[in-house]
Amino acid sequence: MGERIWTAALIVIGDEILSGRTQDKNVAQLATWLNVQGIRLAEVRIVPDVESAIVEAVNALRVRNDYLFTTGGIGPTHDDITVDAIAAALSVPVVVHPGARDVLEQHYATRGGLTEARLRMARVPEGASLVPNRMSGAPGIRWGNIFILAGVPHITAGMLDALTGTLEGGLPVLSRTIGSWVAESEIADLLRETERAHDGVSIGSYPFFREGRVGANFVVRATAQPLVDACIAALVAGLKATGRDVVDGGI
Amino acid sequence: MGERIWTAALIVIGDEILSGRTQDKNVAQLATWLNVQGIRLAEVRIVPDVESAIVEAVNALRVRNDYLFTTGGIGPTHDDITVDAIAAALSVPVVVHPGARDVLEQHYATRGGLTEARLRMARVPEGASLVPNRMSGAPGIRWGNIFILAGVPHITAGMLDALTGTLEGGLPVLSRTIGSWVAESEIADLLRETERAHDGVSIGSYPFFREGRVGANFVVRATAQPLVDACIAALVAGLKATGRDVVDGGI
Structure with missing residues (x-):
């Protein structure tokens, strides 16, 4: 154990999420x-389209995480x-990024040209680089450990695709889920004892009510497959010992 | 204008949201x-099942908002x-709430009885009152301006139902949406000029890409219907003046 854990925070920016109009x-x-x-x-904040709220969240989260993402x-x-x-x-000026302007000029060449409003999307905090956007014109922005991405989910997805494999990280968190028609209580x-007996493993318990019955799914997470498997085996044995059926993969 | 604005914050507590397993x-x-x-x-934070993270968020948000809700x-x-x-x-001890214990005893009378694990759900910060739960046994908790609710959405919904009309608030925010097959750029x-010309109104612009075409919905929000209607009328007139069709209610 003792491997370095890499963390990221996300700031979701937008009145449409806070008003309940749009499901994030x-x-x-x-x-x-x-x-x-x-x-x-490691943490998420959803803030309105208000500069002071964004500034506060950015400065709180960018220092204590390896990466900070924003959407919207x-x-x-x-x-x-x-x-x-x-x-x-960041206390830096906003400048027009020449690369972003080129991208937008090309994108809008056949779509009515690069207007003043569209040129706004080439503006970046000074010192930034670009994150490619394969879906629509305007690129995302990288500034230090901050990634400024689009809010429309399929555009965000394209930007994440472009970043895949480029960020330093640790071991991926592996998980395995089992389900049972049992009240978690x-x-x-x-659950508590099984987690305690397996170092480096966390067990999440997620109850549900379906088809008139209570049940729960149990998610075991760790960064090594043998740890996950050993903990799952113990949990399954424990459930079966009390006469419960177990559904591999969850219910 | 000048009416008091009432605000609330929400803390979503749960590794299952931060792991991506569960869609909030x-x-x-x-x-x-x-x-x-x-x-x-006014703001949302999503935090892991880690005491220090919850404590920090609770103390940051409970003072600067009229109400604080937690789920999960x-x-x-x-x-x-x-x-x-x-x-x-809150620097108060955790105590077993007699009312919550009664509720749980009744609920579990025909379900195997009130075990130690189930009794955990009667624990509250000292000084709390209960929020009824019509869906399952364990009640929600109110402590001052803090509302501690369940995380499973249909149980949360039942608790909110029970709170309906009991909290002091201001004028509800009204909104009206129109859509158009136009690039927001x-x-x-x-949009900017119409918002500026209508005091007390905000216009949100939500672009989308559907059926191979770009479009956007525009949401006008204010606390008085005449304000909303006047702004919508101006927006519709502006869109029609440039030859765009408008879909009432959004696309």
Whole structure:
């Protein structure tokens, strides 16, 4: 054990999430992608389109995590203030990135040209590099350990694809899930003791109510497959000893 | 104008959200419910099942918002540490709430009885009252302006139902949506100027790519219907003046 754990934080920027209008999908999407890179999503904040709120979150999270991601607010309209807010947090000016301007000029050549509004999407905090966007014109932005990505989930996904394998991380977190038609309160002791007996492993318990019955899925997580498998075996044995059936892969 | 704005924050507690395993639904659900109560969801944090992370978030958010909600981590298993963490944040002891114990005794009378593990769900920070749970046994908890709710969305929903109309709020935020098959970058100026011309109104622009075409929905928000309607009328007129069709209610 004792391997270095790499962490990331995410700031989701957007009134549309906080108003309940839009169901966020980027938390789950980024978390899943990070797991494969060997990086853990350690914390998330969802903030409104308000500069001071973004500045506070950026400065709180960028120092205590290896990476900071933001999604949302990098489009061409008046409510897209992410770049200005992050530049303010970093105390650097906003500049037009020549590479981003080229990308946008090409993209909009057959779509009515690069207007003033569209040129807004070439603005970056000074010192930034670009994250390719294969889906639509405007690129994402990298500044130090900060990755400024689009908010529309399929565009975010394209930007993450472009970053795959480029970030240093540790061992990916592996997991295995089993399910059982049991009230979690009936086997709380088994879960606690099994976790305690297996160093480096965490067991999550996720109850549900389905088809008129209670059940729960149990997710075992660790960075080495033998640890996961040993803990699952102990858990299955414990459940079977009390007469419960186990569904591999979860219910 | 000048009416008092009531705000709430939400802390989503759970490794299952940060691992990407579970798609959170409580942000959108709470946001929608709060709007009807005349309260705005001002910020959200998603934190792991780690006491220090919960303590930090609780103490940061409970003071600067009228209300603080938490979801998750109040079940019977070892990873359910919300009550202990919030009690630590408040510097009060954890006690068994007699009312909660009664509720659980009744609930489990025909379900195998109130075990030690199940009794964990009667534990509250000292000084708390209960939030009824119509869906399953364990109640939610109120402590001052903090509401400690379940994480399973349909149970959270039942607890919110029980709280409906009991919290002081301001005017509900009203909204109206129109959509158009237009690239938002083409009408960024129209959006900015229309918002500027209508005090107390915010316009959100939400682009999408569907059926091979780009479009956007525009959400106008204010606390008075005439404000919303006047701004929508101006926006529709502006879009039609440039030859765009408008879909009432959004696309």
